[in-house]
Amino acid sequence: MSQHLLMIEDDARLAGMVVEYLEQNAFKVSHCPSGTSGLDYLRQPPAKQASVDLVILDLMLPDMDGLEVCRRIRALDGPQARTPVLMLTAKGDPMDRVIGLEIGADDYLPKPFEPRELLARIRAVLRRGGEGANASEAQKILRFGSLEIDRNGRTVVVAGQPCDLTSYQFDLLVAMAERAGRVLTRDQIMEAVRGRELEAFDRSIDVHMGRIRAAIEADVKAPRRILTVRGVGYVFARQQD
Secondary structure, three states: OOOEEEEEOOOHHHHHHHHHHHHHOOOEEEEEOOHHHHHHHHHOOHHHOOOOOEEEEEOOOOOOOHHHHHHHHHOOOOHHHHOOEEEEEEOOOHHHHHHHHHOOOOEEEEEOOOHHHHHHHHHHHHHHHHHHHHOOHHHOEEEEOOEEEEOOOOEEEEOOEEOOOOHHHHHHHHHHHOOOOOOEEHHHHHHHHHOOOOOOOOOHHHHHHHHHHHHHOOOOOOOOOEEEEOOOEEEEOOOOO
């Protein structure tokens, strides 16, 4: 069955080109021209629409900006709140990218972009989402003290309480937990989940680490699970409470 993408984009010409290209590459694509219509589409009950596997979200929309749309997606009830979001941002505006990642976007792509790069990014995000489901039953749960990471269910629990992470943040956490005790550079961490080198001056990894810490640490100012190694990167502690 084809995976279903939702594109929220007010530029009808661009949307038409992207939809045609993605459908030629075996995706089913729905298009909404505004943030409101996109959110309404996601709120429809499963009986009225196919489940959305990924949202392509433009930052500049006529009725509300993409950042607000992303916030509202993450606040939806049910599984659609965890739908991966790939945000289209203005070229050369890193602050929008940082804010987008902070509020729950899984990846971003600056405009203008090559359709082939968009396709590669979509496939990478969806692939990360599916890898957890292929883990063996014996290895699906990683446990570190009160922290449990269920790779099949793609959930994180601390002391019995669920943690709110985006799909990309979950994959970052798994990549580090699988390498517990090993100091990793930012490039190594992002390469493990994206399959590509870190872009020059791209510090989005730090934004994600801050969000992960806020979810799993008892005290973000004195973290005990994800430690910063100054001048190098991060290490996931092998021994935890």
